Amino acid sequence: DGGITQSPKYLFRKEGQNVTLSCEQNLNHDAMYWYRQDPGQGLRLIYYSQIVNDFQKGDIAEGYSVSREKKESFPLTVTSAQKNPTAFYLCASSISGTTNEKLFFGSGTQLSVL
């Protein structure tokens, strides 16, 4: 089955620790995205990538980093600089990352601080 796989489902971070969230897609989509969702709120864009080896900051990129070394993979690192990391993180992809495209989402990773 084609889709987007996020792992782990749940992740705990200690203070001062960097953690990496995995996102893999087998849809052959060019574009991938990371969103953050806080309880009772909509989704906010952290980073996006329209092509391998290129990515752009979204609206709330501070404290996060990404890489796009392969078309299928777009891992997100939550660094110690992110002071309020507890949230539900969603990875998404779209065919080309150009205009008027729907996003396909993974099942999310819940990150909590110990």
Next chain:
Amino acid sequence: GESVGLHLPTLSVQEGDNSIINCAYSNSASDYFIWYKQESGKGPQFIIDIRSNMDKRQGQRVTVLLNKTVKHLSLQIAATQPGDSAVYFCAESPNSSYKLIFGSGTRLLVRP
């Protein structure tokens, strides 16, 4: 950024009734709109989309209406079922961009 709160607006409907979920969007230059359904602990699932050159689009049991004059989008669900219980988000794409801006969502509760 958007004004958000911890408590989502909630729509409670009887099973079998029709549901109407409303969304006010912010950018008059937005030309593409999407509705997503999100069940607890899961990622959003695409329901239906509409471009600004249309004012109505129908899918299976769902209809999206777009009123550009008042910047209003609605999702109608016919014969609402218990499986429709979820949070529904509208999203807009301004200026033919890649970017989707999400609303804060509406929770739909279906009473048996």
